[in-house]
Amino acid sequence: xxxxxxxxxKLRLHILALFxxxxxxxxGAAAVSAQAASNELxxxxxxxxDENWYxxxxxxxxxxxxxxxxxxxxxxxxxxLARSRRVAEIPSRLESWGNPxxxxxxxxxxxxxxxxxxxxxxxxxLKAKFAEPAFALLAERLAARIEREAGNTDAxxxxxxxxxxxxxxxxxxxxxxxxxxxxxxxxxGDSKGAxxxxxxxxxxxxxxxxxxxxxxxxxxxxxxxxxxxxxxxxRERILSAGAGADEEAFVRAxxxxxxxxxxxxxxxAALVHAxxxxxxAARRDLKxxxxxxxxxxxxxVPSLRTNxxxxxxxxxxxxxxxxxxxxxxxxxxxxxLDGGDAAEALKAYDLFLQxxxxxxxxxxxxxxxxxxxxxxxxxxxxxxxxxxxxQIATNTEERAxxxxxxxxxxxxxxxxxxxxxxYGAVRxxxxxxxxxxxxxxxxxRAGKHVEAAAQFRxxxxxxxxxxxxxxxxxxxGATASGRTETALEVYNRLLGSAVGGKSKxxxxxxxxxxxxxxxxxxRANYLAYRFEDAERDFxxxxxxxxxxxxxxxxxxxxxxxxxxxxDEAYQSAKKLFGETExxxxxxxxxxxxxxxxxxxxxxSAAFAAFExxxxxxxxxxxxxxxxxxxxxxxxxxxxxxxxxxxIVSRVLSDPAAVAAMGKKKDSPETRIVAEALMLQGEALVxxxxxxxxxxxxxxxxxxxxxxxMRRRMAILKADCQFARGADNSAFYRKxxxxxxxxxxxxxxxxxxxxxxxxxxxxxLEKQHSYDDAYDQYYAxxxxxxxxxxxxxxxxxxxxxxxxxxxxxxxLADANEASGKLRQAERVLRYVxxxxxxxxxxxxxxxxxxxxxxxxx
Numbered sequence: 001x002x003x004x005x006x007x008x009x010k011l012r013l014h015i016l017a018l019f020x021x022x023x024x025x026x027x028g029a030a031a032v033s034a035q036a037a038s039n040e041l042x043x044x045x046x047x048x049x050d051e052n053w054y055x056x057x058x059x060x061x062x063x064x065x066x067x068x069x070x071x072x073x074x075x076x077x078x079x080x081l082a083r084s085r086r087v088a089e090i091p092s093r094l095e096s097w098g099n100p101x102x103x104x105x106x107x108x109x110x111x112x113x114x115x116x117x118x119x120x121x122x123x124x125x126l127k128a129k130f131a132e133p134a135f136a137l138l139a140e141r142l143a144a145r146i147e148r149e150a151g152n153t154d155a156x157x158x159x160x161x162x163x164x165x166x167x168x169x170x171x172x173x174x175x176x177x178x179x180x181x182x183x184x185x186x187x188x189g190d191s192k193g194a195x196x197x198x199x200x201x202x203x204x205x206x207x208x209x210x211x212x213x214x215x216x217x218x219x220x221x222x223x224x225x226x227x228x229x230x231x232x233x234x235r236e237r238i239l240s241a242g243a244g245a246d247e248e249a250f251v252r253a254x255x256x257x258x259x260x261x262x263x264x265x266x267x268x269a270a271l272v273h274a275x276x277x278x279x280x281a282a283r284r285d286l287k288x289x290x291x292x293x294x295x296x297x298x299x300x301v302p303s304l305r306t307n308x309x310x311x312x313x314x315x316x317x318x319x320x321x322x323x324x325x326x327x328x329x330x331x332x333x334x335x336x337l338d339g340g341d342a343a344e345a346l347k348a349y350d351l352f353l354q355x356x357x358x359x360x361x362x363x364x365x366x367x368x369x370x371x372x373x374x375x376x377x378x379x380x381x382x383x384x385x386x387x388x389x390x391q392i393a394t395n396t397e398e399r400a401x402x403x404x405x406x407x408x409x410x411x412x413x414x415x416x417x418x419x420x421x422x423y424g425a426v427r428x429x430x431x432x433x434x435x436x437x438x439x440x441x442x443x444x445r446a447g448k449h450v451e452a453a454a455q456f457r458x459x460x461x462x463x464x465x466x467x468x469x470x471x472x473x474x475x476x477g478a479t480a481s482g483r484t485e486t487a488l489e490v491y492n493r494l495l496g497s498a499v500g501g502k503s504k505x506x507x508x509x510x511x512x513x514x515x516x517x518x519x520x521x522x523r524a525n526y527l528a529y530r531f532e533d534a535e536r537d538f539x540x541x542x543x544x545x546x547x548x549x550x551x552x553x554x555x556x557x558x559x560x561x562x563x564x565x566x567d568e569a570y571q572s573a574k575k576l577f578g579e580t581e582x583x584x585x586x587x588x589x590x591x592x593x594x595x596x597x598x599x600x601x602x603x604s605a606a607f608a609a610f611e612x613x614x615x616x617x618x619x620x621x622x623x624x625x626x627x628x629x630x631x632x633x634x635x636x637x638x639x640x641x642x643x644x645x646x647i648v649s650r651v652l653s654d655p656a657a658v659a660a661m662g663k664k665k666d667s668p669e670t671r672i673v674a675e676a677l678m679l680q681g682e683a684l685v686x687x688x689x690x691x692x693x694x695x696x697x698x699x700x701x702x703x704x705x706x707x708x709m710r711r712r713m714a715i716l717k718a719d720c721q722f723a724r725g726a727d728n729s730a731f732y733r734k735x736x737x738x739x740x741x742x743x744x745x746x747x748x749x750x751x752x753x754x755x756x757x758x759x760x761x762x763x764l765e766k767q768h769s770y771d772d773a774y775d776q777y778y779a780x781x782x783x784x785x786x787x788x789x790x791x792x793x794x795x796x797x798x799x800x801x802x803x804x805x806x807x808x809x810x811l812a813d814a815n816e817a818s819g820k821l822r823q824a825e826r827v828l829r830y831v832x833x834x835x836x837x838x839x840x841x842x843x844x845x846x847x848x849x850x851x852x853x854x855x856x
Contacts, residue, residue: 041063041069053083054080060074078093082108087112107130126139140160178201192225212246232257248286252289257273271297274293287322289324291318299336316329370389403425417443419445440455472517550582554576557572577589586618588619591610598634604634610631611627629679636683674700675709681717693720722763729766754784781807821855825846
């Protein structure tokens with residue numbers, strides 16, 4: 001309720017304004033009796049003046065026992081009932097007295113009827129004119145109030161005018177009447193008429209409390225009409241009286257001027273006026289109003305923030321039932337939350353819920369408490385607060401908002417399925433459409449990609465505000481899961497015309513959304529090997545979004561490379577590298593160009609670039625490590641074994657590598673470290689330092705890496721054992737065991753199992769187990785290759801093809817040495833039929849064997 005709304009309510013209930021002005025004429029004229037009853041009546045009258053309603057009624061009741069004082073005493077009793085707001089008791093009291101006659105009793109009966117809402121009956125009693133001047137005045141005032149509350153402004157004003165005509169010499173009463181009259185005008189929307197009444201009746205120029213009240217009211221009217229200058233002058237007139245000004249008028253005027261100064265940016269002046277209001281306020285409601293006014297100003301000043309918080313809290317605690325106290329506490333909590341002080345906001349919300357458990361603002365308090373908890377990272381508690389708020393909310397908008405925020409808190413807690421359920425419960429408000437989008441997002445985070453895709457598609461087909469965003473997420477998810485055709489279908493719909501069926505037309509894409517859609521479609525086309533289409537899309541993004549231009553030009557280079565236009569791709573990337581100012585893009589380009597140089601076997605250039613990338617802060621720690629390992633590969637390609645070992649030591653001392661090795665979980669970093677150790681192991685093998693190589697490889701195999709990488713380590717370690725077998729044949733047995741473990745691993749790739757079988761056969765040869773060796777060559781290398789290609793369509797790698805050919809030649813040599821020329825020729829035929837690079841050599845040897853053996 002506004003300040004003047006409160007004033008209106010107070011005046012409505014302020015009985016003194018209706019009848020006290022006539023009290024001296026009505027009750028003060030009787031002579032004071034010397035008897036005890038007369039003394040009781042005198043005490044009752046004094047108690048009325050001191051607002052001691054209980055004593056006034058009790059003492060007047062005693063005095064009414066004397067017939068000569070009965071009517072006067074009963075009128076005091078009725079006045080005490082009216083002033084103590086026990087108006088409803090007046091009719092029954094009159095009835096218990098036998099409904100006494102006389103104008104005073106008729107007035108009180110009319111007053112009680114008016115107060116209890118029986119206007120027509122009250123009007124009927126007031127219709128007959130009153131002969132006694134005091135009650136004639138009161139009757140006009142009462143009639144005016146009845147008509148004002150009934151909305152009959154003209155009738156009310158006529159009664160106020162009649163009352164004013166009866167008050168030519170009483171300035172205070174005339175001013176009070178003028179203020180009420182003006183309020184009637186203002187209530188009907190006639191602000192100018194209200195000011196005219198105050199001026200005509202001289203209310204603004206009146207002295208004392210009544211005059212201050214009139215000036216305060218006039219200032220409010222002027223301010224409401226946009227005449228801030230006049231309003232300021234009227235308020236300053238009140239303040240100029242200093243201690244002589246009415247308390248309420250001074251406090252209200254000070255606060256109004258403080259607000260005005262605050263809005264104009266005069267913070268210090270505003271604080272001074274608000275402080276003056278606090279210093280002057282003694283009445284409970286005024287102390288609260290002043291305390292809140294100054295407190296919220298202090299709260300907004302950083303250096304006074306602590307004072308403001310303390311003042312508002314103290315004011316609430318001093319008068320928790322004062323008008324506006326509950327709202328002030330809510331406002332304090334909201335201000336603290338908006339100001340980023342979630343901890344203090346939480347305390348304020350908790351205090352509100354303790355002090356006002358049944359308040360209508362309880363839902364808002366619980367909601368605010370949830371927001372404060374969420375801001376503090378206490379998401380689980382926030383979920384509970386929002387859930388409770390949604391449960392007790394009776395307003396649809398409030399309930400939906402709390403359910404939505406409950407979903408947000410659940411999302412922050414990582415409880416994605418529950419978040420989807422909370423968002424799904426939002427119905428019938430403007431949040432519902434966004435909630436449906438959030439359902440899909442939560443499902444996506446929960447890993448339920450099929451359900452998420454279905455929900456995103458549903459939102460997109462709805463054609464609402466979030467349809468485009470839903471489509472972009474749907475297409476992006478499809479691309480990530482390898483469903484490029486689905487992604488392209490969605491991107492084409494977003495970028496083209498709407499399809500038929502039940503789908504609604506999509507909103508027009510913003511420039512930013514169009515750029516995202518084109519980039520997404522370009523990525524999907526790239527993954528689908530449609531490099532020219534992808535390049536066109538990326539080129540369109542360049543035209544739409546200058547901020548993405550550099551990255552899109554890089555993607556265009558990748559498309560050219562994918563399309564086999566290697567030189568063009570390299571040159572365009574090189575040109576972009578020289579032009580871009582984006583350090584992150586420059587780092588990505590440097591890494592890609594280094595990989596290109598490596599593929600071209602320009603190892604020196606690649607090595608220098610990889611080294612630079614390894615210290616580039618714009619690459620992630622993992623990518624820097626990878627660049628360092630790639631530099632080691634360049635060194636390996638140049639047989640610079642010392643450089644390999646030096647680089648690997650740098651890899652192993654890198655903080656990212658140290659952290660990765662300390663974990664027991666596979667990660668890109670652990671794989672990079674393992675790759676580095678394998679390179680070091682290979683370098684040590686090339687240096688014939690086999691025992692050191694084995695130690696390095698054992699260290700690599702202890703890392704949490706994929707099984708395929710672990711098998712590579714096992715084979716390389718077995719190779720080292722094989723090499724050491726020249727000095728100690730026991731190492732041949734160890735190598736054979738390692739090879740056999742890989743060969744028998746059903747999860748190993750066919751190429752890896754074939755390689756392990758070939759090397760196992762060699763180890764068996766070194767142990768002079770020739771029959772077992774030849775069996776391995778034949779069954780697990782030659783036949784495994786032939787059957788794998790013919791029956792299973794296996795595409796063996798280059799190493800496996802080479803091992804197959806070597807095994808066939810070894811078997812052919814063994815057969816030829818033992819005179820089995822036909823068997824040797826048959827083995828070589830497998831090589832010819834396989835169309836491997838050694839096929840021509842096998843064909844020549846087959847011809848020689850046929851000639852020597854004399855068979856076809």
